[in-house]
Amino acid sequence: MNRQSKILILLEQSKDYELLSALFERNYEIIKPEKFPDETLNYDLIILDGITHNRYKNVLVDEKARVNPLFLPVLILTGKKDVDIAASFLWKTVDEMIVLPVNKTELHARVEMLLRTRKQSIELDNAHEKLHKQSSEQLNIALKSANIGLWDWNLETDKVYYSPEWKKQIGYKDDEISNELTEWSDRVHPEDIERCQKTIHEFLKTPWPDYNLEFRFRHKNGNYLWIYTQASLINNSQGEPVQMIGSHVDITEWKQLREELRMLNSELEQKVKQRTAQLVVIIKQLEAFTYSVSHDLKSPLRGIDGYSKLLFDLYGNSLNDEARHFISTIRSSTKQMNQLIVDLLQYSRLELADVQREPVEIKSVVDSFLQTQEDEINSHHFLVVINFPETTLMADSTGIQIVLRNLIENAIKFSKSVPNPEINFGLEEKHESWILSVKDNGVGFDMKYSQRIFEIFQRLHRAEEYPGTGIGLAMVSKAVQRMNGKAWAESQPGHGATFYIEIPKSH
Amino acid sequence: MEAINSFQPILLVEDNPVDLDLTLRAFSSRKLTNPIEIARDGEEALAYIEKWEKGDPRPVVILLDLKLPKINGLEVLEVIKKHPEFKTIPVVILTTSSETSDMKTAYQLGVNSYIVKPVDFDKFIEVATHIELYWGVLNKPL
Structure with a gap:
């Protein structure tokens, strides 16, 4: 602010005025008004005396209020006898006091100080205005880019301010919509208006914190948009609502997406139902198939x-001899085919049956399977060791039987040709599971096949060496998986094999 | 009494000609003297009931396959086991089915024994022996 400061001098005696203006005219612009107050006048400081102060004190209050928040300094010149009276005006109508006779240096200093304060207040106000303008611009940009329309309903006049964005949402220019409430209510869908008005009415009566509404709102082109509005109330000092301010957001697209999503979901559900029904049919067919395998495939055999x-x-x-050999080959092939059918049947049944959880006395199960193999065990002089006492596990009994039958048959099959064959059974309790092991000292296998042996129809030996269907260990693996456990093996060719199964205590 | 019993027939209900022939041969290898009557489906089996009512000799045992044309084995079993007079005739299911549900139903209907036909013919002869000993001879008053 480089302009020269303007001083308004209101002194009763014109000679005093002459004196003062002669003193200041070099540095300031002096204003002597024809009349006071005068709204066309601009000034930065008022200098007056006791008499003019008395005359204008009410005007001063108005003048100060008119330019608020700018600071309008008022300096009073007073004689010694009136100091107390003048002092009582300080900070009401008067900001500074000089006692007559005037000391020129002091007067200069005080005037300069007041003008500096005035300048600072103007600078502060400019800065404030600039900031306000900037932030309201930013708000407008934000509202515009977020497509948020604003409305401001004056409850006393019933007039509504609608923001340009509010109008743009429904296809109107800023000047095409008035400030009437009907601009809103006439555009709400006939089926929605009653509900909206009821909600507004209730809200005005007893407001709640998260007021919001969804309604259909007519666009200029005649189509309806879905509008989402949120609002709050502004109360006067008596606590009565005087203003309701809110936003409008066009949620038509969002609604459509939500509807599409709902449709997709229900379609998906329908599809899942269909697929499930198809699967049930397939399972039934599979059951019929296994039934027919057990009955019809065995008959020709x-x-x-x-x-x-x-x-x-x-x-x-x-x-x-050759013809007799043919016949015995036919019969052994038939037996193998039969075993294959039996194993496949059991494997597929395992797939379909529910997993049970029941007490299994594990040592008894081992014993009973050893008994079925008694002939083999005795004729090859097996040493069988069970390294654990009777223990009750909670497990799938059918699964455990399949596991043990196959592991015992395997251990015998792959060890009976070695001298002093041995089978060791172990059971180890872990924190959350049991680990059952079956160890033999038979031919063993290369660890690179340790995974593959659990796959169906995977065999490591030629059928004439070690007959089998290639289903046994696959069944072990499946039976253990069903209990959420796992099966694995450790071995070295020529040094026996150990098979482990882990049975979780809770499956 | 022994003379009468040895003429009491065995009723064999079996539709599969191969199984029928092998069963007959398994029994003949045991030198069984009882005549064997044959029904080739469920309907034929039930037709025997009328004959017994008219005074034909009732069988000493009925060997019943489950999977039969027209009327299946379980239905035949049910009719016999509900018959006021003939429900005491021993019925042995002789089938390929090892379905536990079939076994359960058969026992609920009052079957006397349930034998799964072995594929191995040697074992089949053992089964025939067992049937003969248990139902053919044991039933004869000593």
Whole structure:
């Protein structure tokens, strides 16, 4: 602010005025008004005396209020006898006091100080205005880019301010919409207006914190948009609502997306239902298939075995060795085929059956399977050691039986050819599981096959060396998986194998 | 009494010709003297009930396959076991099915024994022996 400061001098005696203006005119612009107050006048400081102060004190209050928040300094010149009276005006109508006779230096200093304060107040006000303008611009940009319309309803006049964005949402220019409340209410969908008005009415009566509404709102083009509004109330000093201010957001697209999503979800649910129904049919078919495998596939096998046996019994004497060998090959093939069917059936049943959780006395199960293999165990002089007392596990009984039958049969099959064959059973309790192990000292296998042996139809040996269907360990693995456990093996060729199964205590 | 019993027939209900023939041969290898009557489906089996009512000799044992044309084995079993007079005739299910649900139903209907036909013919002869000993001979008053 480089302009020269303006001083308004209101002194009763014109000679005093002459004196003072002569003193200041070099540095300041002096104003002597024809009349006072005068709204066209601009000044930075008022100098007056006791008489003019008395005359204008009410005007001074108005003048100060008019320019608020700017500071308008008032300096009073007073005689010694009136000091107390003048002092009582300080900070009401008067900001500074000089006692007559005037000391020129003091007067200069005080005037300069007041003008400096005035300048600072102007600078502060400018800065404040600039900041306000900036932030309201930013708010407008934000509201515009977020497509948020504003409305401000004066409850006393019933007039509403609608922001340009509010109007733009429904296709109107700023000057096309008045300040009437009907600009809003006439555009709300007939089916929604009653509900909206009821909610507003209740809200005005007893307001709640998160007021919001959704309604259909007519666009200039006749289509309806979905509008989401949020609002709050502003109360006067008596606590009565005088203003309701809120936002408008166009949620049409969001609503459509939500509807599409809902449709997709219900379609998906429908599809899942269909698929489930299809799966149920497939499972039923599979069950019928396994039933038919157990019944129909075995019948012809019985014919093949029966008639080859009869052929051998009735006509064996008239056949040569080669023909008799053929017959015995037919019969052993039949037996293998039968075993394959039995194993496959059990494997597929395992897939379909529910997992049970029941007490299993593990040592008894081991004993009973050892008994079924008694002939093999005795004839090959197996040493069988069970390294644990009777223990009750909570497990799937069918699964445990499948596991033990297969592991015991395997241990015997792969160890009976070695001298002093041995089978060791172990059971180790862990924090959350049991680990059952079956260890033999048989032919073993290369660890690079340790995973593959658990896959169905995977065999490491030729059928004539070690007969089998290639399903046994796959069944072990499946039975353990069903209990959320796992199966694995450790071995070294020629040094036996140990098979482990882990059974979680809770599955 | 022994003479009468040895003429009491065994009723074999079996649709599969191979199984039928092998069963007959398994019994004949045991030199069984009882005549064997044959029904080739469920309907034929039930037709025997009328004959017994008219005075034909009732069988000493009924060997019943489950999977039969027209009327299945479990239905035949149910009719026999509900018959006021013939429910005492021993019925042995002789089948390929090892379905536990079939076994359960058969026992609920009052079957006397349930034998799963082995594929191995040697074992089948053992089964025939068992049937003969238990139901053919044991039933004869000593």
